[in-house]
Each structure stands twice: as C-alpha cells, then as structure tokens.
Amino acid sequence: MISLRLRRAAPIERRSAYGWLLLLACLVMLSLPQTGHAGNAPPLKIVAFGTSLTARGGWQPALETGLAACLQRPVKIESVAKSGETSLWALTQLDRVVAEQPDIVLVEFYANDAALQRFVSLAQSRKDIGDILDQLRQRLPQARIIVMAMNPFSGLRGLIRPFVGSYISGHQAEAQKRGLEFVDHRPNWQRLTPAALAAAIPDGAHPLPEIAAKIIVPELVKHIARGICKE
Template sequence: MIGLRLWRTVRIRRRRASGLVLLLACLGMFSITRNSYAEGLAPLKIVAFGTSLTARGGWQPALEAELAACLHRPVKVDSVAKSGETSLWALTQVDRVVAEQPDIILIEFYANDAALQRFVSLAQSRKNIGDILDQLRQRLPQARIIVMAMNPFSGLRGLIRPFVDSYISVHQAEAQKRGLEFVDHRPNWQRLAPDDLAAAIPDGSHPLPDIASRIIAPELVKHIAGNNCGE
C-alpha cells in the first residue's frame, strides 16, 4: 500500500515537472519569436527638425531607446537641426527632411523666430511654418507630423523673447488647422521646483541633456505610442 502511494506521488510530481518544463519551453519560444519578429522589422524612422533645442538637445538617444522598448521594434532618430536658425532656414531644409523618408517628423522652429535680434515677425513666422507643414504633408503624406513647444526661457535669453508664447501659439494654430499634432513640453518643465528648473537650464535656454532626456523622451513616447506601451 505504501509502495503504491509512493509510486502515485512520483508519477504526479513527474507530470508537474514535465508541465513546468513545457511551460518554460513555450515561454522561451515566445520570447525568441517576439525578438526575431522585432529584429525583422524595419526601424521606425524619426526626423527631429529644429534649432539648437534639437541640435544640442541630447534627448534623441533616450527617445530611441524608450520608444523601441515600448513598441518592441527598432527606432532610429536623426536630426536636421542647426543652432541659431529660424523658420527661414527651415524652409531651405525641407528637401533634406523628405530625403530621409521618415515615419514621424518632430518640428520646433519658434524659439529663434521669437528672438528680437532675428527680425522674424510673428506674421512671417506663421506663414513660414504653414509653408513648411504644407510641403511636408504634400511630399510625405504618410508621415506623422508633430509640432512641439520645448522648454521655458529665462534670464537674458528670456528677455530677448518677450513674445515667445505668441510664436508658439501661432505655430500650434497652424498645425491644428491642418489636423496635425502638437506636443507642449513646457508644463512638464514647469513642474520642477524653481531652483531645480534653473539648474536644469543653466544658460536660460538650453537644458542639460540628461534632464532634457528625462523630461522630453517620456512625453514623446506617450504621445507617439499612446496606450500601446508595454504591450
């Protein structure tokens, strides 16, 4: 009787062990299949089109890594950007953006337009961004186009941009008039304590790259991926 019970116990344990092995094997196969699938996908191509807030931003690698982890596919972020430039320069660079054939375009060109010494009027800035958006929509009809407002300005760099909010508003209006997307990063920056914000943007204009990565990348991942992150 004892021998029979022992034999039954051994059989049950063997079945459980076999089931566990099978489960682990299935999970392993799922992981391999998912990874192989991700490796077989073409990268999601993003072009960041902007000023020094893009050229010197340093947030692009974080966006690549976080969005790739979220979507389970490769992501490549390239930049067409130049410090000190305005939307007038941007008009001459549309061909470069189109040549990249991006899936997503991130655009910010209000900051230097708003600087008094650049002499780009509000009306001219509005016309320029409208022309840029029209060209991109026409030539890249499948691309998502996202106009952005970046970080706040302070100190001298804020003083020379007294109407920057108006420039942001007209760029936002031109995007929305065309049914395009707009992401405003300023509220996330303004959640920092005043001393932390000053330390994060020491020159009053250009955030430290590591802080910019923590502020900008998650917001863009949330906006681009929606509720798909982690699935």
C-alpha cells in the same frame, strides 16, 4: 463481421487522434510570445527638425532607446537642426528632411523666430511654419508630423523673447488647422521647482542633455506610441 468493423474503425480513430494532436499543437503555438515579427520589423525612422533645442538637445539617443523598448522595434533618429536658425532657414532644409523618408518628423522652429534680434514677425513665422507643414504633408504623405513646444526661457534669453508664447500658440494653431499633432513639453518643465529649473537650464535656454531626456522623452514615447506603454 465484428472483426471487420473493428478493422475499419481503427483508421478513423487514428485520424481523430491526429486531428486532436494538430489542434493541440496549434493552440500551443498561438500561446507562445510573438517576438519574431517585432525583431524583424524595419526601423522606425524619425527626423528631428529644429533649432539648437534639437541640435544641442541631446535627448535623441534616449528617445531611440525608450521608444524601441516600448514598440519592440528598432528606432533611428536623424537630426536636421542648426543653432540660431529660424523658420526661414527651415524652408531651405526640406529636401534634407524628405530625403530621409521618415515615418515621423518632429518640428520646432518658434524659439529663434521669437527672438527680437532675428526680426521675424509673428505673421511671418506663422506663414513660414504653415508652408513648412504643407510641404511636409505633400512630400511625406504617410509620415506623422508632430510640432513641439520645448522648454521655457529665462534670464537674458527670456528677455529677448517677450512674445515667445504667442509664437508657440501661432505654430500650434497652424498645426491644428492642418489636422497635425502638437506636443507641449512646457508643463512638464514647469513641474520642477524654480531652483531645479534654473539648474536644469543654466544658460536660460538650453537644458542639460540628461535633464532634457528625462523631461522630453517620456512625453514623446507616450504620444508617439499612443499611450500603449510608458517610458
């Protein structure tokens, strides 16, 4: 009888040992870094939609790199932008933006609207940006739409934009009215000394690309990634 009990106990002991080994293997697997999912994730697609501050900005490659490192997934940025254009032009380019099927759209169109020689009133500019945002929301319902205020103007470029602050406030209000996001880069530019700011934006409007990347990219990485990492 004793030997029979021993023979019956042995399979039970083996099953118990296998169970413990399986549990240990699962715990080891769960403790390993989970790198496979991020590496296989599809690229985060961004469209930068704007004026020369985007077309000539040069900050997009740094944003791709910084955001990809933060999110641990590929990031691809396309620009739909043209120097000297206004919100009126932007209304004609929405098909191009939508065709990219982006996850995020970065929008800046106040700068040339505010230039006196463009003859775009504040009321017209607000109507245009409102229409742009409405169409983007309707046609890209899953995308994050982020309206931006860029760098300050100085010299002649500043003189021809005496009410640029009102245009920025108007675009911000239209974004917020729709529950959309707004990022203001001006405070970060204003932390530079006057001499450094003049050197960074030598023509009074268009920052040097390497300086633009240092100022703009960390703020966008923080905002887009919702503060989970820093550039």
